[in-house]
Amino acid sequence: DTGVSQDPRHKITKRGQNVTFRCDPISEHNRLYWYRQTLGQGPEFLTYFQNEAQLEKSRLLSDRFSAERPKGSFSTLEIQRTEQGDSAMYLCASSLTLVQGAWGYTFGSGTRLTVV
Amino acid sequence: GDSVTQMEGPVTLSEEAFLTINCTYTATGYPSLFWYVQYPGEGLQLLLKATKADDKGSNKGFEATYRKETTSFHLEKGSVQVSDSAVYFCALISGTGANSKLTFGKGITLSVRP
Numbered sequence: 122d123t124g125v126s127q128d129p130r131h132k133i134t135k136r137g138q139n140v141t142f143r144c145d146p147i148s149e150h151n152r153l154y155w156y157r158q159t160l161g162q163g164p165e166f167l168t169y170f171q172n173e174a175q176l177e178k179s180r181l182l183s184d185r186f187s188a189e190r191p192k193g194s195f196s197t198l199e200i201q202r203t204e205q206g207d208s209a210m211y212l213c214a215s216s217l218t219l220v221q222g223a224w225g226y227t228f229g230s231g232t233r234l235t236v237v
Numbered sequence: 238g239d240s241v242t243q244m245e246g247p248v249t250l251s252e253e254a255f256l257t258i259n260c261t262y263t264a265t266g267y268p269s270l271f272w273y274v275q276y277p278g279e280g281l282q283l284l285l286k287a288t289k290a291d292d293k294g295s296n297k298g299f300e301a302t303y304r305k306e307t308t309s310f311h312l313e314k315g316s317v318q319v320s321d322s323a324v325y326f327c328a329l330i331s332g333t334g335a336n337s338k339l340t341f342g343k344g345i346t347l348s349v350r351p
Contacts, residue, residue, distance in 0.1 A: 125280070154338065163241075163326050163341030164281070177338070212281070214339075226339060228273075228281040 125229035127213050133235045134203055141199045142232045146215030150227070153196050155188055156212040157181065158231070164212055170196060171218065203236045210234075239264045239340045241327050246345035250317055258312040258345055260301075260327035268331035270294075270303050270310040271339070275324040284312075284325070317349045 126145040134140050146153045152171050156164035167186070168178045172193035182188075185203075190196040200207055210231045217225060244259040262268065272284040272294070285294030290305035299314045310327060327342040 161343065163328075163343045164339075166338055166340070169338060214281075218337075226283070230278075230280040 125213055125215050125227050127211075127229035127232050129232055130230065131233045131235075133237060136205060136236050137202055139199065139201045140203060140234065141197055142211055142213075142234075144196045144198070144213030144215075144229060146195070146213070147227055148194075150215035150217050151193070152216045152218050153190055154214040154216070154226070155196070155198050156214065158210040158212055159208075167198075200234075203234075205236045208234055208236045239268070239329060239331050241329055241340055241342035243327050243342035243345050247348060248345060249348045249350065252319055252349055252351055253316045254349075256312070256314040256317045256321075256347070258325055258327075258347070260310045260312065260342060262308050262310065262327070262329050264308075264329055264331040264340075266331055267305075268329040270301070271328040271330070272299070272301055272310070272312050273326040273328055273341070275326065275344070277323070281326065317347070319349045319351055322347055322349045 128143045154169040155167040157167055158164045166179050167182050168188050170190040173190050185201045188198045210233050212231045213229045214226045240263045242261050269288045271286045273281045274284045275281050285296040287294040287303035290303055293302045301310050301312045324344045324346050326344045328339045330337050330339055
């Protein structure tokens with residue numbers, strides 16, 4: 122296990138199309154996070170899973186966004202009816218939860234989405 | 238809610254110059270504090286961390302001290318190199334268990350010229 126993998130690295134789509142991104146976390150990590158990063162901003166939290174359960178969703182995650190983590194392994198983030206404002210880098214991270222709280226996040230290289 | 242404020246950038250320095258990047262935070266309780274670095278074309282990497290007041294995190298010549306009284310976690314390096322050119326993010330985790338997730342500042346771009 123070499124780290125968190127995200128696929129694809131880049132995606133260009135026309136406005137109104139649906140897109141799906143995949144994240145493969147480090148295998149022993151039970152938590153998986155999705156963040157969005159726009160130009161000149163830090164990563165913003167979207168949602169996270171502990172095993173297969175989605176425990177929290179940000180207000181940034183509109184109804185057009187849906188995330189899944191079947192069987193507590195890889196995760197997918199789908200955006201329906203994409204808008205130009207969805208253009209961003211989508212980052213995935215995983216961590217191993219300890220009693221003291223989430224620790225040791227490992228980030229993937231991200232998927233850069235461009236909506237034209 | 239939790240927030241992290243970083244100084245405005247970008248920052249351009251000559252090689253071997255001293256670096257300070259300011260970071261202040263607002264959080265409930267006693268957060269853990271982090272600096273992440275993002276090199277061009279790569280993912281975020283943890284640079285250093287500190288989990289309680291007066292702790293000093295250090296890595297690759299970078300240091301930051303957790304200052305509870307000033308709610309700050311400034312990043313310093315005595316002599317920067319061209320290879321330090323990257324985007325630097327200050328971040329925190331507050332809360333435990335189900336509530337714990339990273340909150341990031343906006344980041345600052347550092348360019349080091351030879």
